Amino acid sequence: MKNVNKVSFIGSGAWASALANVVAANEKEVVVYGIVKEEIDDINNNHKNSKYFGDVLLDSRIKATMDIEEAVKGSDIVVIAVPSVAMRSVMNQIKPLVTKDTIILNVAKGFEKETKMTMMEYISSMVDDNDVFGVVSLVGPSFAEEVAVHELTAIVASSKNEEAAKTVQHAFSNKWFRVYTNNDEIGTSICSSLKNVIALASGILSGLGMLVNSKAALITRGMAEITRFVTALGGKAETCLGLTGIGDLVLTCTSSTSRNFQAGFEIAKNGIEHFRETNTKTVEGIYATEIAKAIAAEKGIYAPITCAIYNVVFENKSPKEEIAKMMQNSLKSE
Numbered sequence: 001m002k003n004v005n006k007v008s009f010i011g012s013g014a015w016a017s018a019l020a021n022v023v024a025a026n027e028k029e030v031v032v033y034g035i036v037k038e039e040i041d042d043i044n045n046n047h048k049n050s051k052y053f054g055d056v057l058l059d060s061r062i063k064a065t066m067d068i069e070e071a072v073k074g075s076d077i078v079v080i081a082v083p084s085v086a087m088r089s090v091m092n093q094i095k096p097l098v099t100k101d102t103i104i105l106n107v108a109k110g111f112e113k114e115t116k117m118t119m120m121e122y123i124s125s126m127v128d129d130n131d132v133f134g135v136v137s138l139v140g141p142s143f144a145e146e147v148a149v150h151e152l153t154a155i156v157a158s159s160k161n162e163e164a165a166k167t168v169q170h171a172f173s174n175k176w177f178r179v180y181t182n183n184d185e186i187g188t189s190i191c192s193s194l195k196n197v198i199a200l201a202s203g204i205l206s207g208l209g210m211l212v213n214s215k216a217a218l219i220t221r222g223m224a225e226i227t228r229f230v231t232a233l234g235g236k237a238e239t240c241l242g243l244t245g246i247g248d249l250v251l252t253c254t255s256s257t258s259r260n261f262q263a264g265f266e267i268a269k270n271g272i273e274h275f276r277e278t279n280t281k282t283v284e285g286i287y288a289t290e291i292a293k294a295i296a297a298e299k300g301i302y303a304p305i306t307c308a309i310y311n312v313v314f315e316n317k318s319p320k321e322e323i324a325k326m327m328q329n330s331l332k333s334e
């Protein structure tokens with residue numbers, strides 16, 4: 001297992017700041033890189049990221065910079081904490097800066113649009129075993145706001161590189177943040193991406209005034225749909241029963257704190273056009289829906305929920321009509 005002294009975070013958003021707070025509490029050197037001066041100054045001067053966490057105090061040992069080279073240089077773990085749409089640009093920037101001693105840790109969920117790869121697959125395609133020590137994903141049921149205030153959380157470090165995964169596990173784990181390891185890169189990546197699609201659907205159900213029966217059905221059939229994707233793409237079905245599978249799915253589908261749930265709720269209430277005009281947040285489920293539908297078509301995966309959400313978001317179809325269509329699908333065995 002590799003010794004860890006410095007951890008850098010590429011991105012200064014909520015998840016990067018919350019995880020930086022975890023690592024700083026473990027007495028590692030922590031540097032956060034961002035492009036928004038107000039956020040960088042807030043972290044350095046006030047030990048806060050007020051945009052996301054209000055008056056919550058972050059560990060004073062966290063340092064922030066707008067110089068990506070300064071952040072990455074000498075880091076044992078470089079954490080990529082940017083939206084999926086920014087992954088290509090960020091990887092091009094950090095690739096010349098990492099070394100054979102660097103672990104790249106992905107915490108983004110979703111797909112790279114041009115390649116349809118998961119974040120883990122895309123990062124691994126940009127660097128090989130000769131470039132870095134290893135590539136790991138840190139995913140699972142966790143809201144940044146709760147992690148920032150030390151709420152008990154369990155999450156997964158996923159990688160085929162066992163030594164790299166265990167290094168991340170030990171660098172991040174403490175009394176309130178527990179990290180498990182898992183070697184199913186495909187399964188954990190697919191689960192963590194597609195749960196956002198189902199969370200959109202869950203928000204839509206709530207926005208339409210539907211109650212708990214419908215939510216239970218959605219989560220159960222949504223997990224069945226995700227499992228079909230996982231196994232068709234080479235992952236393990238049992239991963240879907242773990243933290244990155246049912247754990248993350250339940251979290252995002254049952255809490256209004258979930259960004260994807262909130263988006264679905266607003267779409268049901270006010271329509272997709274109004275949502276597109278007024279939304280200011282990154283909603284990974286929307287990007288994932290478009291790519292997942294294409295993957296389902298290419299691989300012959302039965303994905304009625306994904307297709308219904310695609311029709312609502314990209315074809316401006318009525319959510320009520322899409323739900324009615326699914327309820328009228330041919331009857332079958334579970």
